[in-house]
Amino acid sequence: MNGSPHRTTCYADLGVSRSASQKEIETALWRWREKWRRGEALEESLRKAEQAYLTLSDSHRRRAYDRLLGVNRHPAWVEERPRRSVTARKVFRRCRALMKRGDDQGALKLARRAAALDPGCALYWSALGLLVARSGGCLREAVRHGQRGYELEPAERRVALSLAAIYEKAGLRKRALRLRRDHRWSLPDIFQPLP
Numbered sequence: 001m002n003g004s005p006h007r008t009t010c011y012a013d014l015g016v017s018r019s020a021s022q023k024e025i026e027t028a029l030w031r032w033r034e035k036w037r038r039g040e041a042l043e044e045s046l047r048k049a050e051q052a053y054l055t056l057s058d059s060h061r062r063r064a065y066d067r068l069l070g071v072n073r074h075p076a077w078v079e080e081r082p083r084r085s086v087t088a089r090k091v092f093r094r095c096r097a098l099m100k101r102g103d104d105q106g107a108l109k110l111a112r113r114a115a116a117l118d119p120g121c122a123l124y125w126s127a128l129g130l131l132v133a134r135s136g137g138c139l140r141e142a143v144r145h146g147q148r149g150y151e152l153e154p155a156e157r158r159v160a161l162s163l164a165a166i167y168e169k170a171g172l173r174k175r176a177l178r179l180r181r182d183h184r185w186s187l188p189d190i191f192q193p194l195p
Helices: 010-014 022-037 043-057 059-069 081-101 104-117 122-134 139-152 157-170 173-182
Strands: none
Touching: 010 022, 010 043, 022 043, 043 059, 059 139, 081 104, 081 122, 104 122, 122 139, 122 157, 139 157, 157 173
């Protein structure tokens, strides 16, 4: 999403509500194309509708986009999400306890389970990547898990710093420095050094 205050959402660009089903989204795009064919819509508005369709038609992109908008519970996954996410949180608490005790192998198993239970949580993926890197696992796998978490929540500072630590472990220092530099903005001004 752009930072401009006049930016409309993908839902508004396509002309559907936030609780629209997949079929309604497809129908809305079809209507936009028909309007353009008849000369009732501009090419720019059709392009915006097609971009909105690409975002909303894929369930993973739609979930990430709804998170950006601040909508955590979309009707498409309201039924299955609460129970699985509660279980995943319990598993992740046990994982953190094992990490504090130094049992990386046990924590790694629980992190894998938490990420499998709730694949939409960026924190679980970044923790899984850190544990794979710390326990001497495949660094490519660790980077892949960390990047998946970062793609889910790019504005979350903990996830970004976890990915930077994974990059450091993998020997990708330039990427780690760039990521740390890009996320310094999330600190309040009070913590920034004076010029």
